Amino acid sequence: MSVLVFAELDNGSIKKSSLEAIYYGLEVAKAKGSSVTVLAIGESSNEALAIAGKYGATKVLWASDARLNIASIQAYSSVLAEAVNATSAEFVILSKSSLGDAVSARVSAKLKASIVSNVVDLPDFSSGVTVKRSIYTGKAFATVALTADKKVIAIKKNAVNVVEGDGSASVENFAPALNDADFAVKVTGTHKASGQVSLPEADLVVSAGRGLKGPENWGIVEDLANALGAATACSKPVSDLDWRPHHEHVGQTGIKVSPNLYIACGISGAIQHLAGVNSSKVIVVINKDPEAPFFKAADYGIVGDVFDVLPRLTKAIQAS
């Protein structure tokens, strides 16, 4: 048996969330006396992929067929299923993401595998294989038993504390046969929906709400985001009012983010907003109302006016 991790790439490099999946795979492999193979699909380089070794992989299978440079769900699912067969993997680990969700569902159907998503902890092997998954937008957990021979586990971002080692993985070409049906749906081009940093993947997020009073004031939010290299986000009313585009809206009805740092500026902290941000590692709240509910969910709070606090914070970060 072996452990196979599907690594997503961003500009040829393995995404941070996939490095977490590799590290999770390493912990599973240790428990089973096995090793970790990574599958990477699309444009990259030997050097960029060998990094997987620092997180526990011994080998990377690289499917570098040029037709795979733009993600095709069918083709990626076929390649992953072939890689599972080629490595006789019992465990397939990947990160929970829109691509991960689409691919893992198809692969588990092809392989008749047990599948579980939003996993927040390592498997328990004391009686079969059980895992803990987050449900109801992080309000509760469910323990799920994986009973099929093959098990697909999609882990929640930031659920694993990764420890970087100094290993290097070997990189091997992987070229399963693909046919026209694998490319029946063709993505002919992609463009980034938001600013410089993609919101669902962002490590740092600066988010603002109705406390900003109007779209003309967003410059102070963008200045802080640029100083930090962060993505920008907003509350629902802000996008409903067309102050910001809808793809920046986070919460129960918007995007769910799990950054290392979420800075909420002039946002009250309604339960529907918190549902999209409560798995952030550190939450900083800036609000002029000391009774704002968001302070209850905050790791750090600044009671103050955003028009005063944000420019000072940006200046301090630029000076540091």
Ligand code: FAD
């Ligand atoms: P407000 O509630 O108006 O809060 C503004 C905050 O800014 C206040 O706390 C105020 O003290 C502070 N403030 C004002 N001026 C300043 C200043 N100068 N300096 C500092 N602070 C200041 N909302 C979401 O965000 N995401 C969702 O996905 C979502 N889904 C929903 C789904 C449903 C079914 C429903 C019913 C609601 C949903 N909502 C969602 C709306 C949610 O309930 C809140 O109404 C919304 O989050 C409030 O947005 P806000 O905090 O920007 O605005």
